[in-house]
Amino acid sequence: MRTEQLQEILNKYDIPEPEIVFIRHNENRTYKVKGHDGNTYLLRIHQPVKEGMVGQQHTYEGLLGELQMLEHLSGRNQLLVQRPVRNREGELITIIEYEGKRWNSSVLTWLEGRDLQKDDLSDPVLVEKLGARIAELHKFYSQYEREGLDKRPSQGIAYNQYMIEVIKQGLAKDLFTSSDVSIIEQTISLVNVRLEDSENDDTWGLIHGDLSMGNIILTSDGELSFIDFGFFGPGYNYTDVAMGAMIVPSEHRDIFLKGYYGSDHTGQEKLDMLEGFMLLAIIGYYVFQMENESVHAWMRERMPKLCADFCTPYLSGGRIFYSV
Incomplete structure (x- = not known):
């Protein structure tokens, strides 16, 4: 302009x-x-x-x-x-x-500040603070009542199903193989089944929806702030927690979870869910960039690795939380 x-x-x-x-x-x-x-x-x-x-x-x-x-x-x-x-x-x-x-x-x-960087997260104190800040955001959301939130992007089971259909379009674009698309579909379907079977209704609410390092600011006094709420809307708290865990070094992920949940003991079900939502976050990037030809080569190269190294072990019941 x-x-x-x-x-x-x-x-x-x-x-x-x-x-x-x-x-x-x-x-x-x-x-x-x-x-x-x-x-x-x-x-x-x-x-x-x-x-x-x-x-x-x-x-x-x-x-x-x-x-x-x-x-x-x-x-x-x-x-x-x-x-x-x-x-x-x-x-x-x-x-x-x-x-x-x-x-x-x-x-x-x-x-004022700068984007959060990977080296920053070598500090366990900052990692725990990140988990705590996400928890504070979710606490605010749990008390926030406003009409019109149905006009915001929603990341629920229906959106997960929509992602399957978009990934299938990658076949026609010669981005993915039919085998990889099948693995992605099975992965998303397993997450949806677990969500439908879950009794933890308190995990559904409002979320940031896009917690990458580029959307987290580190101020000069060491405070963390979230920006770019473009995907703010209804969704599962697991989405934000999984995205936060993904940017944290694997050896500090338990510290991050302690910051968010207030306890070292998240339980098997939470870890299973968080692993699924980590994969949903990665798949979501592919979905969002499907029409962006500048990243097609990257997508074509990375999809087989995603399926082989993470989705397949996840479908087989392996623990991937500390490796994604």
Whole structure:
């Protein structure tokens, strides 16, 4: 987008003489904005780089659900998150026209810090803190009641079934073999069966839905903060816990679980579930990137390893929690 168009959007906000720096264009167009008063913001144009990435989170109602949640969450002291900024009309969303289409845009406060890195997680204290922060987020979600959350992306059994159908499309694209697709289908189906048989209803609620290292900020004083709530919505707590466990070194995963559950003893059923959700997280990346040709070569190369090294042992009852 041209600077003039971006300036036109920011004119609707109380940001004096904004300086705009492009960050990236992936799920959204994102820009760092610094006002003349020294305050810094994040401008998001909710237009994905690929049409196939458009989801409920890009709709007006879906985006409003995310921003309303962040507004409530940012008012709490327990967790540090970006706060949505309302425009001069008091709205959380500013609608723009670009390339003949209408897109939603939003502004958040800037969060100083850097992306969490693998070396950071060699520190067991930080690993336990990560588990505790996810638990605090889930505690907030368990008490958060708001209409319209049905407009947000949902990651439940139906979504798992949808992932099977998308992975099957990889056959026509010559990305995967029929054998690997069959293994993926069996893997997802086993997770769904276990979910249907589970009696732990308290594991279903609201989740972040995309806890990668790039979505976790480490501040200068050692605090952890979550960003990019694009996939926030209904789902199983296991999703966030499994994603958190995956970025932690295998030798520290018990420490991470202690941070989240408050106990070293998670039990066989929880480990079985977490292993399944680790695999769902990996498969979910393939699903999300199915229309992105730039990663097709990587997907084609990595799928056989995923199936052989992790899915097949999981289907055979082997423990993979400490190796994924």
